[in-house]
Amino acid sequence: MGVSAVRVRGLWKRFGQQVAVAGIDLELPAGKFIGLVGPNGAGKTTTLSMVTGLLRPDQGSVEVVGHDVWRDPVEVKARIGVLPEGLRLFERLSGRELLAYSGRLRGLPGAEVDKRATQLLDVLDLAGAQHKLVVDYSTGMRKKIGLAAALLHNPEVLFLDEPFEGVDPVSAQTIRGVLERYTASGATVVFSSHVMELVESLCDWVAVMAAGRIRAHGPLAEVRGDAPSLQQAFLELVGANGRDAGADLDWLGGGAR
Amino acid sequence: MSTDVTGVVVQLKLSLLRNGLRQSAGRRAAYIASAVCVLLVAVLQLLGLIALRGNAHAASVVVLLVAVLALGWAVMPLFFPGGDETLDPTRLVMLPLRPRLLVRALLAASLVGIGPLFTLCLLVGSVIAVARGGAAYAVGVVAVVLGLLVCVAFARTVAAANVRLLTSRKGRDLAVLSGLVIAVGAQVVNFGAQRLGSSGLSQLDPAADVLRWVPPASAVGAVDSVSDGAYGAAVVQLALTCGALVALIGVWSRHLTRLMTSPDGSTLQAATETAVRRRTSTGLARLLPAGRTGTVMERSLRYVWRDPKTKAAWVTSLAIGLIVPLFNALQGTGSIYFACFAAGMLGVQMYNQFGQDTSAFWMVAMTISSTRDAYVELRARALALLLITLPYATLVTVLTTALLGAWAKLPEVLGLSFALLGAMLATGAWTSARFPYSIPQEGYKNVAPGQSGLAFMAIFGGMVGGSLLCAPVIAATIWLNVSEGGEDWTWLLLPAGAAYGAAITLLGLRLAAPRTAGRLPEILTAVSKG
Numbered sequence: 001m002g003v004s005a006v007r008v009r010g011l012w013k014r015f016g017q018q019v020a021v022a023g024i025d026l027e028l029p030a031g032k033f034i035g036l037v038g039p040n041g042a043g044k045t046t047t048l049s050m051v052t053g054l055l056r057p058d059q060g061s062v063e064v065v066g067h068d069v070w071r072d073p074v075e076v077k078a079r080i081g082v083l084p085e086g087l088r089l090f091e092r093l094s095g096r097e098l099l100a101y102s103g104r105l106r107g108l109p110g111a112e113v114d115k116r117a118t119q120l121l122d123v124l125d126l127a128g129a130q131h132k133l134v135v136d137y138s139t140g141m142r143k144k145i146g147l148a149a150a151l152l153h154n155p156e157v158l159f160l161d162e163p164f165e166g167v168d169p170v171s172a173q174t175i176r177g178v179l180e181r182y183t184a185s186g187a188t189v190v191f192s193s194h195v196m197e198l199v200e201s202l203c204d205w206v207a208v209m210a211a212g213r214i215r216a217h218g219p220l221a222e223v224r225g226d227a228p229s230l231q232q233a234f235l236e237l238v239g240a241n242g243r244d245a246g247a248d249l250d251w252l253g254g255g256a257r
Numbered sequence: 258m259s260t261d262v263t264g265v266v267v268q269l270k271l272s273l274l275r276n277g278l279r280q281s282a283g284r285r286a287a288y289i290a291s292a293v294c295v296l297l298v299a300v301l302q303l304l305g306l307i308a309l310r311g312n313a314h315a316a317s318v319v320v321l322l323v324a325v326l327a328l329g330w331a332v333m334p335l336f337f338p339g340g341d342e343t344l345d346p347t348r349l350v351m352l353p354l355r356p357r358l359l360v361r362a363l364l365a366a367s368l369v370g371i372g373p374l375f376t377l378c379l380l381v382g383s384v385i386a387v388a389r390g391g392a393a394y395a396v397g398v399v400a401v402v403l404g405l406l407v408c409v410a411f412a413r414t415v416a417a418a419n420v421r422l423l424t425s426r427k428g429r430d431l432a433v434l435s436g437l438v439i440a441v442g443a444q445v446v447n448f449g450a451q452r453l454g455s456s457g458l459s460q461l462d463p464a465a466d467v468l469r470w471v472p473p474a475s476a477v478g479a480v481d482s483v484s485d486g487a488y489g490a491a492v493v494q495l496a497l498t499c500g501a502l503v504a505l506i507g508v509w510s511r512h513l514t515r516l517m518t519s520p521d522g523s524t525l526q527a528a529t530e531t532a533v534r535r536r537t538s539t540g541l542a543r544l545l546p547a548g549r550t551g552t553v554m555e556r557s558l559r560y561v562w563r564d565p566k567t568k569a570a571w572v573t574s575l576a577i578g579l580i581v582p583l584f585n586a587l588q589g590t591g592s593i594y595f596a597c598f599a600a601g602m603l604g605v606q607m608y609n610q611f612g613q614d615t616s617a618f619w620m621v622a623m624t625i626s627s628t629r630d631a632y633v634e635l636r637a638r639a640l641a642l643l644l645i646t647l648p649y650a651t652l653v654t655v656l657t658t659a660l661l662g663a664w665a666k667l668p669e670v671l672g673l674s675f676a677l678l679g680a681m682l683a684t685g686a687w688t689s690a691r692f693p694y695s696i697p698q699e700g701y702k703n704v705a706p707g708q709s710g711l712a713f714m715a716i717f718g719g720m721v722g723g724s725l726l727c728a729p730v731i732a733a734t735i736w737l738n739v740s741e742g743g744e745d746w747t748w749l750l751l752p753a754g755a756a757y758g759a760a761i762t763l764l765g766l767r768l769a770a771p772r773t774a775g776r777l778p779e780i781l782t783a784v785s786k787g
Binding site: 055073078082087089093133135136149 | 426547548549551552553555556559560563564614615616617619620621622623624625626627777778779781782785
């Protein structure tokens with residue numbers, strides 16, 4: 001397999017008193033569809049931001065396809081595509097203008113950018129809205145145009161933070177199709193999600209995160225183990241399984257009283 | 258039945274006012290403070306207008322005041338669409354109401370509030386200022402009622418005609434610009450007041466001669482006509498006002514009917530998408546250099562036009578940069594050196610470049626991997642700015658010079674302007690990298706909470722630094738002006754200032770680039786708080 005797609009060593013991040021990421025060591029294999037799963041507040045976004053160079057870690061090192069993110073940004077930034085969560089796009093550009101801007105900023109020739117943009121807009125079903133300003137896009141359309149911008153320079157590794165959050169089933173299927181085609185060609189996708197069914201159906205490799213630490217990682221079947229589903233395995237891993245939500249609400253339902 | 262609906266809608270308006278106040282103590286305090294303030298102003302202007310009684314130009318003053326007030330009513334709903342929920346008739350769309358009833362009810366509801374009270378005070382004051390004799394007072398009563406109704410109907414008609422716009426994203430964009438209208442308006446009013454102070458109220462007469470025939474100012478005009486015994490003119494003026502009221506209500510009622518009976522098209526995306534006009538590569542894009550420079554310039558220039566915050570900042574700078582030197586020159590009190598103001602005001606736009614990107618800066622950060630990339634990015638932003646600023650500062654300087662007739666001073670003032678512009682670009686680039694802060698995209702604030710110290714440091718420190726950087730050129734200007742025979746050489750200040758400005762800009766960019774490249778995550782964090 002050669003070099004791993006991402007190698008993380010002793011990664012820490014604190015925000016004031018809060019420890020968001022508490023010493024992560026992780027090696028993600030190349031050419032896989034990788035899911036980073038965990039409950040809200042587990043540190044997924046913080047981890048992905050540090051891995052992609054958008055947030056400076058307090059400690060630790062990150063290598064993407066063998067290059068250090070902080071010491072060798074030229075090599076890394078050309079090889080990765082990012083779709084962050086909670087950050088804006090240049091929303092006063094139209095979808096097509098955004099792709100043209102993003103591609104040219106990355107140094108691709110103009111004609112090539114326009115050709116790829118046309119194809120991406122078609123495949124992602126955005127051709128009809130390509131001249132509309134992104135500010136007027138729906139959530140699903142924003143995720144799709146963000147994905148197009150992240151794919152435009154044909155990166156080796158794609159990082160997607162909650163790419164399916166708030167996306168309708170039709171758009172989700174479109175995104176899924178594009179990502180599957182992309183990984184089939186040998187590229188790596190790393191995406192975060194808290195929807196286990198989705199991760200289970202898409203990924204062949206998962207890392208489970210909770211409270212700033214990695215609880216388990218490896219091929220999907222290995223992490224799932226004997227549990228009937230990833231959901232079940234996940235609940236056991238993060239220690240949320242024993243909690244019986246029904247016990248205290250015995251008055252709820254079952255007729256008026 | 259009709260009284261019922263009117264009563265209910267007026268009650269609704271009162272409840273909305275009351276509940277709005279109940280939401281928070283701060284809101285209550287703000288409302289009471291503004292109410293007291295408005296009432297105080299209303300009383301003062303009422304007293305002022307009564308004091309104006311007997312002045313030869315009283316009629317001109319009140320006619321103009323009423324006209325300005327009506328204009329205010331017309332633009333209010335465009336800039337403060339959220340101000341009055343009963344202004345949005347689509348909220349009543351589910352109710353089985355006839356347009357005639359609805360118009361009457363909404364009109365009555367509109368008369369409740371501080372705005373109408375203020376208008377009433379102003380109209381009453383205006384009538385007292387110009388009315389002489391019983392007949393005039395009788396007409397005055399009619400004029401006050403008509404004037405108030407026209408103002409309110411005007412606002413309602415504008416709101417109903419634009420309700421789709423006002424509830425859309427474009428409407429919210431427009432609201433951001435409202436602060437700017439007030440800022441520029443204040444400058445114009447300030448200038449107007451100064452002119453009136455220096456040359457007397459007779460300045461107003463030509464404008465008032467026209468406006469006294471334009472509703473609703475024509476209502477007050479009628480009172481003045483009756484006082485002068487010109488009954489024929491008064492009848493025509495009152496008829497004009499009545500006609501305007503009927504026409505406004507007619508237009509309003511037609512819009513209401515359409516709004517209440519046609520489906521809301523805002524969710525029908527597919528139908529409108531095909532209608533969006535194609536925005537392909539513009540002529541401008543082809544003129545810009547290729548690569549990162551042209552790409553960044555194009556995006557920056559598009560944002561000047563399309564992003565409401567950026568646009569508001571630019572228009573403010575352009576307007577103030579023009580108004581201050583020109584108005585001072587017009588008054589004859591100005592110095593030609595005021596022309597440098599334009600360069601200074603526009604140079605401010607270089608400050609907090611990355612804050613203007615908001616958290617979308619991550620897209621830029623992902624493509625900057627070396628000091629060279631950061632340098633090209635900053636240089637492109639400076640170039641985009643210069644594309645507007647350089648010709649504009651030159652134009653303002655030439656205009657100011659022409660007004661003052663001081664052509665001999667033109668080269669040195671231009672030289673100073675260019676040097677100042679260079680200094681602002683240099684300090685702007687550096688502070689953009691060193692002291693970035695978030696610009697909230699909603700509302701009127703230009704600094705995110707908790708970052709005002711940072712913003713102050715960036716802008717104030719940058720401006721002081723900018724002026725200090727200009728010191729050599731300023732010193733040279735003074736020296737050439739005071740030294741014997743120096744005036745023959747002041748033309749040298751033009752090339753020298755331009756060269757100096759260009760040199761420090763490049764130096765500033767060179768110094769800012771490594772700071773930008775080395776602080777990308779920190780800058781992103783700082784600008785993502787909006």
